[in-house]
Amino acid sequence: MRRLIARLLVCLILGAVTTVGVAWFLAMYSVRWQEPVPVDVRGTDMSSVLRSIGRLHTWDHYPHYSDGRIKSFGGFYSTGTDTREYGWPALAMKSRVQMYFDERGVASGWDLPTGELVLRGFPTTRLPDWMGASTNDRLPIMPVFPAFAYNTLTFAAGWFVVLLAFGATRRAFRRQRGRCPQCAYNLRGDFTTGCPECGWRRVPDANEQ
Numbered sequence: 001m002r003r004l005i006a007r008l009l010v011c012l013i014l015g016a017v018t019t020v021g022v023a024w025f026l027a028m029y030s031v032r033w034q035e036p037v038p039v040d041v042r043g044t045d046m047s048s049v050l051r052s053i054g055r056l057h058t059w060d061h062y063p064h065y066s067d068g069r070i071k072s073f074g075g076f077y078s079t080g081t082d083t084r085e086y087g088w089p090a091l092a093m094k095s096r097v098q099m100y101f102d103e104r105g106v107a108s109g110w111d112l113p114t115g116e117l118v119l120r121g122f123p124t125t126r127l128p129d130w131m132g133a134s135t136n137d138r139l140p141i142m143p144v145f146p147a148f149a150y151n152t153l154t155f156a157a158g159w160f161v162v163l164l165a166f167g168a169t170r171r172a173f174r175r176q177r178g179r180c181p182q183c184a185y186n187l188r189g190d191f192t193t194g195c196p197e198c199g200w201r202r203v204p205d206a207n208e209q
Contacts, residue, residue: 007163008156015156019148022155023086023093023140026054028124028133030086054088086140089154090147093140095121118142 030052050057060081081098085091096119121138171181178189185197194201 007160011156011159011163012152014159015152015154016148018155018159019087019092019151022054022088022151026086026088027084027095027121027137027139028127028131030055054086054091056085056091058083058085084137084140085144087144087147087151090150092144092148092151094142094144095119095138095140096142097138 049059058081060083081096083094083096085094087093098116098119118141121140121142124133124137124139125135127133174181174184175191179186180195180198180200182200183195183198185195187195191201196202
């Protein structure tokens with residue numbers, strides 16, 4: 001039972017890591033499969049949506065107020081939000097860039113509001129050139145629920161099957177070599193009495209009871 005629980009936990013961890021890895025891969029390369037024109041326009045030409053495999057890019061531009069003012073956020077002003085979601089089979093991770101500026105101009109780096117750096121993610125422009133990643137994307141850090149949980153469980157199920165297949169193959173290979181399928185102790189092909197090393201198929205001696 002403990003071994004099964006440990007295996008399930010390992011599969012869940014591998015599923016979560018795979019979910020993040022797939023989202024980051026799509027952030028780096030899915031722009032190559034992006035449709036060249038917006039496929040959806042929301043009410044006004046100030047908002048648009050671009051789709052590609054495992055990627056959704058939404059740009060919402062905030063219009064100026066009638067008196068010329070611009071939408072304010074805690075001392076900063078914003079002209080729009082650039083949101084990009086990545087993942088497969090569901091969009092499980094998100095990068096959101098709020099276009100902030102103040103009296104000094106466009107805000108960047110540590111001048112941004114608290115939490116904005118986490119929401120933005122890691123820019124692909126800082127990745128090594130040999131990776132050939134997109135130069136206008138970000139590796140997302142924020143999960144999107146319940147999509148993140150769905151992808152994690154999906155990949156965890158796949159990992160569980162892989163681990164089961166690996167274990168069965170390893171046990172068959174050990175038996176073929178005449179070893180204990182559980183601990184690889186050399187039984188010289190004699191499986192009738194079990195394994196004295198780990199107790200596999202070992203029948204307790206009546207004199208020992």
